[in-house]
Amino acid sequence: MKKWIEIIMACALTGCAASSEQPPGQEAAPVVEKQSPAAEEAERETAIDPKVLYLLMAAELAGQRNQYDVALDGYLQAAELTDDSRVAERAAKIGLFVKDERRTEEAVNLWLERDKENLTARKIAILSALRRANKAEAVDHLNALLALDPGGFESTLVEMIKLMEKDGKDDFIYGVLEELAVQHPDQAEIYFVQALLASKMQQYPQALQKNSRALALQSDWHKALLLQAQLSSQTGDLEAARGYLEQALEQTPEDERIRKMLAQVLVESKAYDDAVDLYREVLDDKPDDGESQFAIALIYLQQQELGQAENYLEKLLHDPAWEAQASFYLGRIAYNREKYDKALVWFDKVSQGPLAFNAKMAAVSLLLSQKRYDEAAERIGAMETKYPRQRVRILLVKAELYSETGQYQQAFDILTDALQSYPDSRELLYTRALIAEQLDKLDVLEADLLKILAQNPDDAGALNALGYTLVDRTERYQEAEAYLQKALRLQPDEAVIIDSYGWLQFKLGHTDEALRYLQRAYDLQPENEIAAHLAELLWVTGEKEKARRLIEEALEKTPEDRYLLDFKKRFLQSDE
Template sequence: MKIKLLCKDFGVILIANLLMGCVSQLAYENASAQEEQLSETNSQRRVSFSSEYFFSPEQEYMYKILVAEIALRRGYLPLAAQSMFEVASRIPDLGIAERATTVALYAGQYHLATQAARQWVTLDPNSHKARQILGQMLLRQERTEEAVVQLEILLDSLKDKPEQQKSVMEAILKQPHNQKNQELALELMKKLVSQRQPDPVLLFVYSRLLNQANQPTEALDVLRTLLTLVPDHAEAVPFYAYLLDKQDQKEQALQWMRQALYKYPDQSEWRLMYARMLADAEQFAEAIAEFQKLLSEYPEHGDILYALGVLSIQTDRFPAAKRYFLELLQTGDRLNIARYYLGQIAQQDKDIESALSWYRQVKGGTNYLKAQARVALLLVEQGQLDQAIEHLQTVAVNNEDEAIHIRQLEAELLIDQKRYPQAMAAYNQALKLKQGDLEILYMRALLADKMDMMDLLEQDLRHILAQEPDNVNTLNALGYSLADKTNRYDEAYELIQKALDLSPIDQYHIFDSMGWVLYKLGDYAQAIAYLRKALAMQNDPEISAHLGEVLWESGDQQAAIRVWDEALATYPEDEKLLNTKQRFLPNGEENQDKEKP
């Protein structure tokens, strides 16, 4: 006699919830104790029912189904799986066998799921879903021989449906990702491939599995076998190129796709992949040619128009880029991206009003903040700093990080215009949003240096060092500031020396700091050596100012003047350089015999 699954009748379930309280003492000696045990130990022991309480087996089965469904709703998953399986194991009902399988899977009771799926297959041998689940469960339990049997039956039943074969195989092999499951899946596929006639579906799935197992060479071997059978296999051809590229055989991958497209020029998906590969290889002209072929076939394809627009910018073909992005706008696809790039193109053409208009139309997406930043920068270039700051203060943000990014940009624009108090206020606002942020503290410390706020500078940098005692840049910044702003030269030297020792590579700014503190300590020879090394690494006006000063103080005024003049030829308006030279040559007279001040 077939018993309908009562879980499908909501009214019956509501009644069953009421009955559950009435009959619980018939099923359990101590219901609360058993629920606690099931919750804590995930117990799988069978629930004991006494037939004396039921007038017929059907009534008992109905009761157990009710118990299973209510337990499932209340989260008692092992009890639900066990109760439903007991019914499935005692009556040959297809619906109950299927339900028992799905409940056991949901509950993670895989041994019960295996048995229920086997019952399901017995009742419905043609069910692909039943065999798929049974194959998965057998594979999970490392019973690969039995799993192979089920999969062979399944594959034979789907021999005229290759896409369905592929989907089923991939579903079966989709196990929780760990090395053991991967090894079992490979063992299963190896047995299937060896026992059956060469099968394109199996070979392709096997090649993908080998790639996932980081065995690209073996995957290529399998693909070669497949491509011998089906030379124009839609997925295998590009996957072969992908594997070559993955093994750093980029030119071979490109050649493979070039030859494939020569033989099969109508494969648009292959051409799209080939065009992207060319772009990745920075063969931009060739990539543009391939994308243009695709565009002639798909004139409103958003991905193709976007790629052509970006590549045209990359190759300085701005009129073409503008045309592609305007066409992209017409499709309604990637609107914010198109507007952002149209803003860039207008900015490149010095059409500031159009650039501002396009940037302001960017309302979201990955380029939103960049577009707002460009609006502010363009306003600053037009001498409208206040409008730029006002714009940044009205930018809508989605999270704390975006708000901090905007405040940092605001501070940087203000610093460039020497509006230091307002910049300090912006950094303080950022720190209110994210207290103790090390990056913001570092930037505020650098600003404090410009404002001669030595106490704040030292406070912020020491806070960073308390968190990151080996932070090279912070060690160097604090050491240099102590050498430059105070007479704590020994302390400064120790900090800079530590930065020098910790730095994995030679850094010109640390050499500059070391030269400066050695100068303050009176070691002119070593100071000059470090400063010359720093200047050789980086032609920086501040280093030239330092080196010139030390040379002058060491008695080599001619060399000092030469260093300053060479630097001024490149940086004629650098304030530090000009001020340093002015201190030593107040009247602009470059008298080589002038005594040291």
């Protein structure tokens, strides 16, 4: 606004510059000289119409008072009365700011009449046409822009998409670009931007198709190669993603960002050794790169090479940006090594950052596993105060505490109360169903699991829990079989589901089939409840010694497990 006031004042003062005051006491000669045509033209160009001056000053004052509609009217009227493109530009920009599509169009048309090659005017015209969903006008302006600025065409299109992000017109813009592509089939930039837009709309196969067209026209286009890698990864074609990234890396071998992208694809492909090699190449150039050190540590954790992971995590302890994350995973390593006190120390070091809450939850789970219930309860209480937004997760671990100490009714009550506020929470419903089984509330168990399945019929966990309960606590075997067969189809290698189906076969008297499933489940996951099922089958089929060894070995590791103790009471003690 200050700029425009200065222009106005400069124009208003132009007429005074040619006059001079006569010295006192002297009379000016009454000479009237006729101006040349060139001088008359110059005067016309520098003079400003009083009406225009008034409109501009009124518009500026309105703008200073945030009366933008009034300012816009003033500038529009002034733009119609003057050939100065700057007035129309001002009107167009105010119209764009207040999102007045009609008057923006009017102003930008005046602007382009006065300066048809102005790129900014053309861009605003495109934006205005897109917002008014005028396809033909948008295509015309884009064609003009392409002729005026072919080098900046792609960046302008991307800018338009970003500016219209909240307008919800991605489909319309895509259609405009489709029409433009028909008119310019050899313009790779159009296909590339279409691919970006389709990716934004999560239409990945369509994005791949369009970007492939761009690469067919410019096979070594760096940005298109990176986009194709990203799209390939999103559609699950990790091998293709790897190839495109390797091609991009050949073009810019020093590009650390691409090297890391390739390493991430290799991790997803489970090519862990290759990924580590790439991250080490980054570290050769930047020895203190925390991201690469952390990534290598996670890879080694995935491979269960705890010592290697520990080495890299310890290096990060001196880096404030990575110290908390390193401490968290060092805590997990200590837990896996059954060094529980050390693990607790590491978890407690994570006092801030995105893993702070998870570290506190891990500490509580550790204390529960060690039956340090009072300490766990104290920590849970502190978390309830500090993390109100994590109420559901905290209530779930609180229910676990009650369950671990045999206070099933208290656990059931707090979950029931929580469901008043979060009636569709899958975690709350599932956990209450498990607690309900302990209280013989099988009607609640069934209702909760069926509600989960109504929301997601393919929830394998709910299918298994319902099917297993019907097998173990009722004789509704036909219903149970339907649930368990579906769960097996969804997760054929999940040990607990295989165990449930084997237990069903045992109940049906199909001992050979039961043995096949229960043995496979135990081989996949030697968990105590599965061990108890397998041992019972072995016992009743006459392999008592084998069953006895199985249970005794399991009891050596977890002497207080309720499934193992129940088997011992029912079979081993009665057989003595």
